[in-house]
Amino acid sequence: MHKRALSRRTVLxxxxxxxxxxxxxxxxxxxxxxxxxxxxxxxxxxxYQLFPHSKLGPGAVDLHISAYLSYVLQxxxxxxxxxxxxxxxxxxxxxxAFENYGKSxxxxxxxxxxxxxxxxxxxxxxxxxVYRVLNYILEAxxxxxxxxxxAKEIGWKWLExxxxxxxxxxxxxxxxxx
Amino acid sequence: MIYDICIVGSGAGxxxxxxxxxxxGYKVLILEKGGWYEREEFFKDEIGVCRxxxxxxRLDEEQHVIEEKEEGKWSATxxxxxxxxxxxxxxxxxxxxxxxxxxxxxxxxxxRLKSEYLKIEGSNIVDWPxxxxxxxxxxxxxxxxxxxxxKVEPHPFLEPRSTPDFPYPPTHEHIISSWFDKSCQxxxxxxxxxxxxxxxxSVGERRGCEYAGYCGSYGCSSGxxxxxxxxxxxxxxxxxxxxxxxxxxxxxxxxxxxRVSAAEYVDKDDKVQLARAKIFVLAAQAIESSRLLLxxxxxxxxxxxxxxxxQVGKNLIFSAGGAGTGAFYYEDFxxxxxxxxxxxxxxxxxxxxxxxxxxxxKEKGGTIDFLFEHPNAVSRAKRAMYEGKLVWGDKLKAKILxxxxxxxxxxxxxxxxxxxxxxxxxxxxxxxxxxYGMRVAKVRIGAHQHDLRVGEILAAKAEEMLRExxxxxxxxxxxxxxxxxxxAGGCRFGDDPASSVLNKECRAHELSxxxxxxxxxxxxxxxxxxxxxxxxxxxRVADAILAVLKKKI
Numbered sequence: 155m156h157k158r159a160l161s162r163r164t165v166l167x168x169x170x171x172x173x174x175x176x177x178x179x180x181x182x183x184x185x186x187x188x189x190x191x192x193x194x195x196x197x198x199x200x201x202y203q204l205f206p207h208s209k210l211g212p213g214a215v216d217l218h219i220s221a222y223l224s225y226v227l228q229x230x231x232x233x234x235x236x237x238x239x240x241x242x243x244x245x246x247x248x249x250x251a252f253e254n255y256g257k258s259x260x261x262x263x264x265x266x267x268x269x270x271x272x273x274x275x276x277x278x279x280x281x282x283x284v285y286r287v288l289n290y291i292l293e294a295x296x297x298x299x300x301x302x303x304x305a306k307e308i309g310w311k312w313l314e315x316x317x318x319x320x321x322x323x324x325x326x327x328x329x330x331x332x
Numbered sequence: 333m334i335y336d337i338c339i340v341g342s343g344a345g346x347x348x349x350x351x352x353x354x355x356x357g358y359k360v361l362i363l364e365k366g367g368w369y370e371r372e373e374f375f376k377d378e379i380g381v382c383r384x385x386x387x388x389x390r391l392d393e394e395q396h397v398i399e400e401k402e403e404g405k406w407s408a409t410x411x412x413x414x415x416x417x418x419x420x421x422x423x424x425x426x427x428x429x430x431x432x433x434x435x436x437x438x439x440x441x442x443x444r445l446k447s448e449y450l451k452i453e454g455s456n457i458v459d460w461p462x463x464x465x466x467x468x469x470x471x472x473x474x475x476x477x478x479x480x481x482x483k484v485e486p487h488p489f490l491e492p493r494s495t496p497d498f499p500y501p502p503t504h505e506h507i508i509s510s511w512f513d514k515s516c517q518x519x520x521x522x523x524x525x526x527x528x529x530x531x532x533x534s535v536g537e538r539r540g541c542e543y544a545g546y547c548g549s550y551g552c553s554s555g556x557x558x559x560x561x562x563x564x565x566x567x568x569x570x571x572x573x574x575x576x577x578x579x580x581x582x583x584x585x586x587x588x589x590x591r592v593s594a595a596e597y598v599d600k601d602d603k604v605q606l607a608r609a610k611i612f613v614l615a616a617q618a619i620e621s622s623r624l625l626l627x628x629x630x631x632x633x634x635x636x637x638x639x640x641x642x643q644v645g646k647n648l649i650f651s652a653g654g655a656g657t658g659a660f661y662y663e664d665f666x667x668x669x670x671x672x673x674x675x676x677x678x679x680x681x682x683x684x685x686x687x688x689x690x691x692x693x694k695e696k697g698g699t700i701d702f703l704f705e706h707p708n709a710v711s712r713a714k715r716a717m718y719e720g721k722l723v724w725g726d727k728l729k730a731k732i733l734x735x736x737x738x739x740x741x742x743x744x745x746x747x748x749x750x751x752x753x754x755x756x757x758x759x760x761x762x763x764x765x766x767x768y769g770m771r772v773a774k775v776r777i778g779a780h781q782h783d784l785r786v787g788e789i790l791a792a793k794a795e796e797m798l799r800e801x802x803x804x805x806x807x808x809x810x811x812x813x814x815x816x817x818x819x820a821g822g823c824r825f826g827d828d829p830a831s832s833v834l835n836k837e838c839r840a841h842e843l844s845x846x847x848x849x850x851x852x853x854x855x856x857x858x859x860x861x862x863x864x865x866x867x868x869x870x871x872r873v874a875d876a877i878l879a880v881l882k883k884k885i
Contacts, residue, residue, distance in 0.1 A: 203725075210729040231384040233392055233412075268725075275722055284722055289714065292732075296709035297379045313736040315709050316676045318376035318546040320553055327375055330386035331367075 190241065196259050197223065197244040197287070203267045204284065205291045211312045214291055221302030222294035236286075243283030250274050298322050335361040335575075336881065338595055338609035340582045340624065343426020344866045345615030345850030347560030347568075351477070352874035354573035358881060361575050361607055362565075363597050365616075366422035368578040369429075371562070374551030378708050382549055387430070388419035393767040396619065399776040401755075408774060410764055418619060418775065418816040424578055425561025426617065427817060428863065432548035433529035433557055434701050435480050436860035437471050437868075439491045439688065440464035441696075445749070445856045449696055452782050456647050456752040458855050461827050461836040468494055470868035475499055478558040478867055479535060482527030482681075489688040503532045503541050503679050507672040508660075508742065508801075512682045512702060515800040526683040526701055529558035529863070538562055543677030545707055560867075580605075583770045584628040585612060585637055591845045592637075598768050611877060615850040615870070618648060622758040622822035622852065623773040625833075638840040643833045644823060645758035648775065649857045651818035652783035653698060653746035656791055656808025657705065658798035659739040673740055676707060680742075687793055688859060690786070697786060698748030698859030700794045705741035712736070742803055744794040746787050746810065748859045751780035758822050779812035820851030820862050837876035838869070849873045 198220055207213030227237050247270070251259035254273070255266055262270065274280030294303035296315065300322050304310065310317055322328045336358035339346045346362060354360045366387065380386045389395075391412040398416060399408045411418060420427035441448045443460040451457075472494050474480065481500035484493065502525050516523035530547070533540035538555035547557065555562045568574035579600035586594045586606075594606040614621045622645040626636035636644050662670045680703045687697040705712065716731035717723065723731065750756070755778025760771040787810035798806045826832030829841035838853050840846040849870040851862050858865065 205728070206725060208726050208729065210726050210733065229384065231386065231390065233390075271724075281722060284724070285717070288717055288722065288724055288728070292713045292717075293379060293383065293710050296713060298375075298377055301379055310709075313709070313713075313732065315736060316545065316707070317378075317709065318544045318550075318676070318707065319542075320375050320544075322375040322377045322380070327373075328377060328380045330369075330380060 192248065193241040193244040194223075196248045197240055199260055199267070200244065200247060200271065200284075201287050201291055203264070203271060204287055205295075212295075212308050214294070216305070216308055217291070217294045218303045218305045219291060219294050222297070223290060225302055226290050226293075239282070240286055240290075243279065243286065246279055247271075247274060247283065250280075298328070300324065300328055333359075333608070335359045335607070335609040337361070337611050337613060337877070338363065338607050339613040339615055339849075340585075340595060341365075341426060341615035341617065341621075341850065342424050342565065342576065343421075343560050343615065343617065343850070344428045344863050345617075345848075345870050346426070346613065347428070347564035348867060348870035349613050349615070349847075349849050349874045349877065350568040350574055351564040352871065352878065353881075354568040354571045356878055356881075357571075357573060359573055359575075360568065361577065361609060362424075363580040363582050363595060363607060364422075364424050364426075364576060364578050365581040366424065366578065368424040368576065369551065371551070371553050371555050374429075374553045376544060376546045376550055378710055381551075382708055383710060385417060385419070387421050387423050387551075388417060389422060391415070391417060394419075395764070395766070395772055397761045397764055397772060397774040399774060401778060406776065408761075416816070420617065420817045424576055425559040425565065428559040429551045429557075429561060430549055431529070431557070431559075431861075431863055432703075433863075434683070434861050435482075435527045435529050435864040436683070436685075436699060436858075437491050438464065438467075438858035438860065438865055439489055441689075442856065442858040443467075445696065449694070452751055452780065454753055455780060455782070456754065458824070458826065458831070460855055461825055464491065467865070467868050467872060468492065470871040471864065473871050474864055474867045477871075478529055478563040479531045479538070480527050480529050480558070480864075481532050483525045485522065485524055487522040487524060487685060489685045498527060500532055502681055503528060503530055504543065504677075505681050506675065506678040506704070507669070508704075509680055509682055511801055512680070512797070515797055516684075519797065519800055521684060521686040521797075524683045524685060526681045527864075528679065528681060530679075531556040531558070537566070545676035547679075548706065549708070581768055582616075582624060583768050585614075585624065585846070587628070587630060587632065587637060587843060590632075590843055592843055611845045611847065611881070613873070613877070614846065614848045614852075617850055618819040618822045618852045619758050619773050619775055621848055621850055622648070623760065625823070626758070626760050627770050633842070638823075638833055638842045638846060640842060641830055641833065643831065647752040647821045647824055647855065648756045648758055648819065649750040649752050649821040649854065650756075650777075650814030650816075651857060651861065652748045652750040652779065652814075653787045654791060654808060654810035655743060655745050656794055656798070656806070657741050657743045658795075658801070658803025658806040659741055660801075660803055661739045663738070664802060680704060684793070684797070687790055690789060695786065696749055696859065698746060698790050700790055701745045701747070702794075702797075703743055703745070705743050709736075739804075742798065742801075744791075744798070744808075746790045746794065746808075747861060748783060748786045748790060750814070750857055751783050752821060752856065753778060753780050777814050779814070784810055784812060818857075818861060820854040820857050820866075823848045823852035824855045825853040826855065838873045839876070847873055847877060
């Protein structure tokens with residue numbers, strides 16, 4: 155069949171890599187690699203804080219959120235400004251951490267992280283940022299595992315969710331433009 | 333090569349023409365702007381299909397501009413900014429690939445809305461130039477060729493039929509359907525089995541429904557859903573007379589001497605090509621069909637092709653109405669009932685047309701379809717994100733758990749007439765162009781207050797039914813915002829060239845070889861989803877084209 159051969163998701167093959175390779179990928183596209191690597195770390199830690207493992211259910215780490223955010227940040231189907239907002243939001247969160255506690259978000263205690271997220275979510279930028287991170291956490295929780303998250307269908311099992319069939323199982327099957 | 337027929341688009345308006353003309357031995361070319369996917373390439377992939385809209389264009393490359401009234405003034409917002417997507421499946425087979433397949437015929441009175449009901453101030457309602465009896469044989473044809481399953485049950489608004497029953501029995505039904513029936517019986521209303529464009533068992537190369545539980549929004553991986561691709565284009569291709577060129581975006585129709593001479597399109601390699609044919613059929617879905625005509629202006633048609641009447645794009649309609657929900661809590665049922673209630677796959681297949689005409693006011697009413705909340709998990713989980721403000725951590729988890737494990741949400745959809753009016757139409761945006769350099773459609777979406785009032789009456793009836801069934805947390809919302817997937821009008825058919833674009837055979841009044849066979853022709857939409865009517869009318873148009881071609885031979 156004829157398909158338009160676009161470049162979308164040509165990088166998807168690497169999307170199951172861990173966060174650090176995501177930082178390296180970003181560093182190639184920007185003039186401030188150190189800054190972006192830090193933003194990625196802040197973004198991941200914000201996700202860990204927003205959806206931690208608990209008695210109620212799995213957390214962002216269990217879901218392999220880093221792999222999923224790696225996919226999100228490289229998915230050309232998501233508008234570029236939306237993807238960059240995630241990192242921009244992380245950089246603003248880091249700034250807020252220094253303003254409020256004099257140290258990096260990564261160095262904050264759990265309670266401090268929680269307080270800071272509540273504080274920033276009262277501002278429009280903070281609410282937008284937290285909303286986006288939560289949105290992608292829920293996608294990671296309930297997407298087909300081929301996207302790199304929902305490891306061993308942990309999210310589906312937790313919610314006894316029937317995802318329907320057939321499910322995509324290869325990268326090729328979710329690369330709709332090839 | 334000069335084809336006999338060139339069709340722009342490949343969905344419900346295109347499929348019947350391609351099917352009939354290629355079977356009759358005519359050479360058919362279909363130009364489809366999107367890609368070509370077959371059933372083995374469809375997965376229940378919520379991220380790729382629903383959240384990334386992989387089967388529609390990127391909004392930063394191709395979009396619409398939507399005009400809404402805000403504080404008394406019209407305000408235009410590009411969909412790339414709002415995210416309100418007006419594309420509906422741009423692949424071979426069009427949006428019929430992604431429909432739920434709730435199929436209802438129009439009723440005889442729907443063809444004579446102006447004559448049958450009191451005038452609504454501020455409306456542009458006209459009678460159709462044909463009657464129900466002219467379309468009925470084609471409704472029947474769709475039942476057998478596209479494949480509609482159901483069961484005819486007598487009710488006050490049952491439309492006349494030329495066949496006693498549907499050719500296929502209903503698909504398997506969920507236990508809640510029987511609860512619905514009991515409640516209807518108590519209320520003294522007729523529970524109707526909703527006809528579905530879904531095969532209950534295998535027919536030819538199409539497999540029967542496999543009850544995956546995810547029908548609307550997804551391409552069918554068994555072939556049971558009656559998309560134009562599965563039900564019609566495959567057969568057309570087998571004749572050897574039909575060629576489908578995917579990734580071919582038609583940017584304008586060229587004309588000379590009152591005839592369309594060529595379709596100018598951008599092919600998959602981004603090269604501009606001309607397709608020549610004796611007859612051209614436009615079926616790009618209502619908004620895009622009007623847009624193409626408007627973008628095809630030339631010296632003879634300075635305001636757009638076939639638009640010297642100024643009618644192209646006018647009287648766009650959608651389906652008016654809204655939706656509502658009720659929750660069935662598992663704690664209210666015994667273990668067996670809970671197990672049955674949780675099952676994914678079998679269909680609800682129930683609707684009400686008891687108030688197709690409102691008994692008190694004798695106004696036109698509508699249809700209420702009942703179904704379960706769409707099982708897409710991310711969109712369901714996202715509803716837990718707010719509680720006045722954003723919540724996260726265990727609070728969010730508890731809410732998600734409640735939504736997924738404590739209850740099942742039953743929903744209803746209200747379909748009533750979208751009253752055609754001067755504030756609902758397609759034009760071209762002055763500045764925004766798509767990636768092909770063509771001006772995008774600007775769509776003014778003014779709804780008539782009358783429709784909201786009728787919608788509220790129907791929603792109240794549906795809520796009563798949910799209450800009778802034992803649902804909790806019942807609510808509904810009737811909105812002036814149109815459902816972007818249910819669009820029609822813009823190129824009305826009619827007898828008067830001054831007030832319509834097409835004649836009764838859906839041929840342009842002003843161009844002797846141009847037909848429009850999607851939902852654009854509809855002056856009014858009935859109080860049902862449009863797809864069955866679009867299919868039926870396209871079969872009717874195919875017969876009209878065949879008659880012309882045979883005469884010429």
